[in-house]
Amino acid sequence: MRRARPFFRILVCAAVLVALLDPALALARDRIGDILARPETFDRREVVLIGKASALDPRTSRRGNDYFTFRLADETGASLKVFSWGKPAMAPGDRVEVQGRFxxxxxxxxxxxxxxxxxxRIRKLP
Structure with a gap:
């Protein structure tokens, strides 16, 4: 029984190291296709998505607040719209990770x- 403990400690240390090196890996990633297939399941839930940005549309509200929208598509071609306040720090074609509420x-x-x-949060990926 004692031999399992060092293995467990190594496993926990490895998981912590991965989370420190890339916090996004510590979060569960959702799939756009799953969200579109069952939107009621994901409604008002926090999601983490990765995909390619397109149709970037920066705007300013009537009150003078900057915001932008874009389409986020995954490797299967499934896509959905993303809204964010502020100015975009990305360009169409960039691969990004989006954390937000669906x-x-x-x-x-x-x-x-x-x-x-x-x-x-929107993070540009390499």
Missing amino acids: QKERRGGRYTFTNEVEAV
């Missing part, structure tokens, strides 16, 4: 948005 339906003023992620 909403099956969201109302903003007189508009209704469906299947959208409001990003809290």
Whole structure:
């Protein structure tokens, strides 16, 4: 029984090391296709997605706040819209990791948005 303990310690140390080197690896990643297939399951849930950005659309609100939207597509071609406040620090074609909250339906003023992620963090990947 004592032999299992050193192995367990090594396993825990390796997991901590991986998390320190790349915190994104410590988070579970979701799949865009899974979200689109069952949006009610993911509604209002925190998600972590990786994909290629396209259709980048920076704008300024009536109140003068910068925001942008873009499409995030995974390797299968499944895509959804991402919304974020601020100015984009990426370009179309960049591979990015998005952390945010998925909403099956969201109302903003007189508009209704469906299947959208409001990003809290966007990280450009190599």
